Amino acid sequence: MHTSKEIINKTKAFVKETLTNAEGGHDWFHTLRVYNNAIHISKNENVDSFVVQLGALLHDIADSKFYDGDDTIGPKIAREFLFKINVDSTVIEHVVNIIENISFNKSLEKGQKFKSLELDVIQDADRLDAIGAIGIARCFNYGGFKNRKLFDPSIKPSLKMTKAEYKTSTSPTINHFYEKLLLLKDKMNTKTGKRIAKERHNYMVGFLDQFYSEWDGKV
Numbered sequence: 001m002h003t004s005k006e007i008i009n010k011t012k013a014f015v016k017e018t019l020t021n022a023e024g025g026h027d028w029f030h031t032l033r034v035y036n037n038a039i040h041i042s043k044n045e046n047v048d049s050f051v052v053q054l055g056a057l058l059h060d061i062a063d064s065k066f067y068d069g070d071d072t073i074g075p076k077i078a079r080e081f082l083f084k085i086n087v088d089s090t091v092i093e094h095v096v097n098i099i100e101n102i103s104f105n106k107s108l109e110k111g112q113k114f115k116s117l118e119l120d121v122i123q124d125a126d127r128l129d130a131i132g133a134i135g136i137a138r139c140f141n142y143g144g145f146k147n148r149k150l151f152d153p154s155i156k157p158s159l160k161m162t163k164a165e166y167k168t169s170t171s172p173t174i175n176h177f178y179e180k181l182l183l184l185k186d187k188m189n190t191k192t193g194k195r196i197a198k199e200r201h202n203y204m205v206g207f208l209d210q211f212y213s214e215w216d217g218k219v
Helices: 002-017 029-042 049-058 074-085 088-103 104-107 116-128 134-145 163-168 175-178 181-187 191-215
Strands: none
Touching: 002 074, 002 191, 029 049, 029 116, 029 163, 029 191, 049 074, 049 088, 049 116, 049 134, 049 191, 074 088, 088 116, 116 191, 134 181, 134 191, 175 181, 181 191
16 A cells, blocks of 8 residues: 555656646646645645645646547546555545546536535646746747737637637637636635735736737837
8 A cells, every 4th residue: 555655756757757748838847836836825724635736736637628628538547547556536536526627617617516625725726827927938838839829909809708619719829818817816716826816917917018018019
């Protein structure tokens, strides 16, 4: 029987290897940042640290956007891996539920979704990595990966997308700030997440002001 520490170390090794050739905004370093964010946030929350660590490490093991929108692959890979290293079945179910419900596009669905304090922590940790300086870098990295326009004033952001529309959107990168990134500050779950998100949100607002000034040739 593996100790919790051994399981975490095995999971880190598995994720790092699996994401070796991942897109730069969804690679091992993204996972590691989310993992560190989650540990930091969880210090002020009454959560199961073991579940938080596993959920953070496996949350993006197979992001659906790189699998033709199939959001069943990540949970399946995580379940099989955790089962293989003999993690308790209750923990496996909790981690899989976290992976299935962490994405922003889940907030575009109607109906009751799975909830837990551990999910709240990991969701905040993941969303923090989508905003601020790192969030800006990841946003443009993915836009370049998909060969999207930086900005097109004639294409307005779509603020009331369904989950299906969000997952198939090809709008310019700047639009993504309005369609997701600037919305995250008000969707944080924890006090720590909200505090950090506020600062990172303000950084993005400043970036957009500078972007438009340069776009219009004013500075």
